Amino acid sequence: MEYNRFAVRLNIRWFHLWLGLLFGAFICVMGVSGTIVTFRPQLTGLLSPAAVSSSGCTERADWNRAEAEIEQYTGSKIDRLYFPSKGDPRIQMRIHGAEEKIYRHITYDGCAGKILGETNLGWMYWMVDFHHNLRADRTGRNWAGVIGIALLLS
Template sequence: MNNRKLLKYHSWFGLIAGLFFILMGISGSILIFHDELDKKIFSEFQNEAFTEEPKLDISTKLVQKKYPGWDTRIKEWDNGQIIYDVRHGQKRRYVFTDPETGMILKDLNANSHFTAWLLKLHYSLHSGITGRISILVAGIVFLLSLITGTILYRKSIFKTLTFQVKIRATNKRNFYSGLHRYVGSWALIFNMVIVLTGIILAYSVAKAGLNPRKEYNGPLIDTSIEAALNGIEKEIPQFQPTYIRLPLEKGAGIIVYGDFKTDFFLFSEFYNQVKIDETKGNILSINRIASADFLTRLNSVVMPLHYAEFGGLPVKILYALVGLTGPFLSITGFILWWRRPKRSKNFRKTAI
């Protein structure tokens, strides 16, 4: 394939995916800091003076009484606050309880919460299954744009990375072309990682949308979650619980997710599972990502790689900046396409 045809494909792929990735890039760069944003927003429900064991049993009974049968998850129970994420169909609530008394402090509509709303925009455009599939297709098209761009500029990528290629400002098109090439080259590897992991996640989201969950009616918990966590601490001292999901049906068990101290830093916490009997509180099973097959371990790193869930604040800042290169490349690519040299009518007649 000659460069002229390759440039044509590269341009069209970029134009098709451009509008999506202006939206995806900006929303994704903000979502990188969702933990920090939520911590700031939720700080008013935090009891900073409380340092003892939180009253999880009392608060769980109150939350389940208020939302019987709902899919109940405990996403935070340290740092002076307990936060529940409860879901039923399209409904979703954040329930905040006092760690000292277990009493409910606040009940918010999670669907209108800023980061939750932005995340839904990011993966579905708030358009249901149509939006989910659109994001998946846009991701694939953007990947094709990256691949064609890499092939097209393969001979100049190294020179660009080593600043041997100058940005010519003789006219606007040359100037934007230089910027497009520099930003595209420097962000290439990170954009490949973000787009590839994004496609995998978008596929999972679209697949889940095409296969709605069956009806459920979560049972009331009879056992002590506090005692179960203490039991985990004694029996599995190297395990750090981070997230708890209550059963959707009897016998399903309480699932405690978390990290093992010896895990590879890119492994997702949600691939480590300690299953607790919801009636007796004893440990039923332990699933470690480190002991899983290669494909499962590979799949485990997708979410941390996409959301920069490693390396702390410096990596998040880097990801946020790289996330903005997508919109930048889309805009400069559109300018280059708009200012492309146009053949005259006489030239076309001669060619025919």
């Protein structure tokens, strides 16, 4: 009888330990990926090509010509614009990429009126998909929700 009670306690302790480690790792990974997703615009600005000159310029870009240039450069339509903080002439443009969830990011200098280059953010979209769906589409989103609710109620 004493041996059976000891074995049950040992198994419960082992289960509790590993469940805590797994849930703790889940919280840490979701926290780090959530932080990266939250600061996506700032990270994009940091990783983008530098502006030609940012000192005291006023935007003089012809946006119709800029749109035509960008669509010719990328072969795709502009999906979204990210406007910079004050004093930064760079405008980030999100363009549809080859894959459904992956976009291309083009940096355009509003003062110089020219394309500065492209920022490779494929890893960022991987991170967003991981944070939202655990890289498993709808099933991953459901599992993340179930785990989150279980952690909230525990």
